[in-house]
Amino acid sequence: MRGQRCFAADALLPTGWAKNVSLQWDVDGRLAVVEADAAPLPGAELACGPLIPGMPNLHSHAFQRAIAGLTEYRGQSVDGGQDSFWSWRTLMYRFASRLGPEQLEAIALHLYVEMIEAGYTSVCEFHYVHHDSDGRPYADDATLALALMRAAQRAGIGLTLLPVLYQTSGFGGLPPNDGQRRFIRSTDSMLRLLERLKPLCEAQGAPGVEGAPSVRLGLAPHSLRAVPPDGLREALAGLHAIDATAPVHIHIAEQTKEVDDCLAWSGQRPAAWLLDHAPVDARWCLVHATHMDADEYRRAAASGAVAGLCPTTEANLGDGIFDLPAWRAAKGAWGIGSDSHICVNAAEELLMLEYSQRLGTRQRNVAAAAAQPQVATAMTLAAVQGGAQAAGRAIGGLAVGQQADFVVLDAAHTALAGLPAADMLSSHVFASHRTSAIDSVWIAGRPRAQAARHDLHDSAAAGFIAARRQLLDAP
Numbered sequence: 001m002r003g004q005r006c007f008a009a010d011a012l013l014p015t016g017w018a019k020n021v022s023l024q025w026d027v028d029g030r031l032a033v034v035e036a037d038a039a040p041l042p043g044a045e046l047a048c049g050p051l052i053p054g055m056p057n058l059h060s061h062a063f064q065r066a067i068a069g070l071t072e073y074r075g076q077s078v079d080g081g082q083d084s085f086w087s088w089r090t091l092m093y094r095f096a097s098r099l100g101p102e103q104l105e106a107i108a109l110h111l112y113v114e115m116i117e118a119g120y121t122s123v124c125e126f127h128y129v130h131h132d133s134d135g136r137p138y139a140d141d142a143t144l145a146l147a148l149m150r151a152a153q154r155a156g157i158g159l160t161l162l163p164v165l166y167q168t169s170g171f172g173g174l175p176p177n178d179g180q181r182r183f184i185r186s187t188d189s190m191l192r193l194l195e196r197l198k199p200l201c202e203a204q205g206a207p208g209v210e211g212a213p214s215v216r217l218g219l220a221p222h223s224l225r226a227v228p229p230d231g232l233r234e235a236l237a238g239l240h241a242i243d244a245t246a247p248v249h250i251h252i253a254e255q256t257k258e259v260d261d262c263l264a265w266s267g268q269r270p271a272a273w274l275l276d277h278a279p280v281d282a283r284w285c286l287v288h289a290t291h292m293d294a295d296e297y298r299r300a301a302a303s304g305a306v307a308g309l310c311p312t313t314e315a316n317l318g319d320g321i322f323d324l325p326a327w328r329a330a331k332g333a334w335g336i337g338s339d340s341h342i343c344v345n346a347a348e349e350l351l352m353l354e355y356s357q358r359l360g361t362r363q364r365n366v367a368a369a370a371a372q373p374q375v376a377t378a379m380t381l382a383a384v385q386g387g388a389q390a391a392g393r394a395i396g397g398l399a400v401g402q403q404a405d406f407v408v409l410d411a412a413h414t415a416l417a418g419l420p421a422a423d424m425l426s427s428h429v430f431a432s433h434r435t436s437a438i439d440s441v442w443i444a445g446r447p448r449a450q451a452a453r454h455d456l457h458d459s460a461a462a463g464f465i466a467a468r469r470q471l472l473d474a475p
Helices: 062-067 085-096 101-117 143-155 187-204 229-242 256-266 270-277 294-302 311-316 324-329 346-361 375-391 421-430 457-473
Strands: 004-013 016-025 031-035 051-053 055-060 120-127 158-165 215-217 248-252 284-288 306-309 333-336 406-409 438-443 446-450
Touching: 004 375, 004 406, 004 421, 016 375, 051 375, 055 284, 055 306, 055 333, 055 375, 062 085, 062 101, 062 457, 101 120, 101 143, 101 438, 101 446, 101 457, 120 143, 120 375, 120 438, 143 158, 143 187, 158 187, 158 229, 158 375, 187 215, 187 229, 229 270, 248 270, 256 270, 270 294, 294 324, 306 375, 311 346, 324 346, 333 346, 333 375, 346 375, 346 421, 375 421, 406 421
Parallel strands: 004 051, 055 120, 120 158, 158 215, 248 284, 284 306, 306 333
Antiparallel strands: 004 016, 016 031, 051 406, 406 438, 438 446
């Protein structure tokens, strides 16, 4: 099969906007030519609007899509306390206890189709429901991980699979509670799972296999409250022996209670403890990192780790506001994720991130940069680079050697029509219905959504609705 080609009058390259851009990719979907000020190559697909790089989604709990919108009511608290992340978590545990492999695959397939239609071209799946409903391993210990891999392959989305190590219910080695029984693994059990999954991931992403989305395997120690120091140290050493370059993701400093509990346990804040006791570097993604002090912002950014920001989920759970100006001043990398999937839309996450900063600082255009004064352009480039780093895959934008993942905006859309390309992207993020301004989405050089619609849109939606109904009706 010969390489494929596309031509766009405007395209967002890693260095900024360029005119008359010719793209060509090989049979593996990797960009071989990216040339500005060029003429269309024979047989090239002509983009109907600006090309922007596909967005990596760096944090996903796929099964939680099925409870989105179902926890938006005031709970009854025996002590008169307010609803919070912790009360939401109790509801989420109840739902997770009912989940089976078929339901997980159906929910994930629909979610991944939604992601593609909304401009995401890859996902980091933070996968922590491992066992059967009684807490015992399935006959095939990889059953639920394989369900996620099948869903990603069917949708055509790139996948970084991050099995989650979860061992305790709180700092100091508190034993897990009943709601966590499906999550719990010994360190040895986790390493055996990684060894089982590694060749399967490599085979699914094999070069030259038409339509096979790339799969990268990593590890996610859930959080410092869920993985004691010995477990963290041994898991990281075991991962290093399996793949020294594998991505590592961890929830850190999401909640003020987590910070207070970590201080009571160790005398240190969570990010400070992690930086002092783990080999944090550019392979790591610090998910949320909402509540850090000035020294933690400086040290975490200097480590090379990516901050994994999930603005709509963080707003939905009442987490707080990440200090983006402090992180950027320290030259920290960042990307976006949809986490609990209360919203599945790449542009919406960018909008929420910028607006949270405006509310916190009482300023406008906070995420703009001297080199990129257009907020949407600056945010897109930063989020693509940070997301690619967190995913551990070559998906860092429209450049030679990167995967041909891109989104074509609809230049005829009312919110975009007649505008310069940079303003079209700005209107896509801030002035349209977000998804409505997308024309098509390409992953590894293949069109996965056209007219903003995936081929599996209807069947995946029907499967999702049926799975959710089953779970809601379960005793």
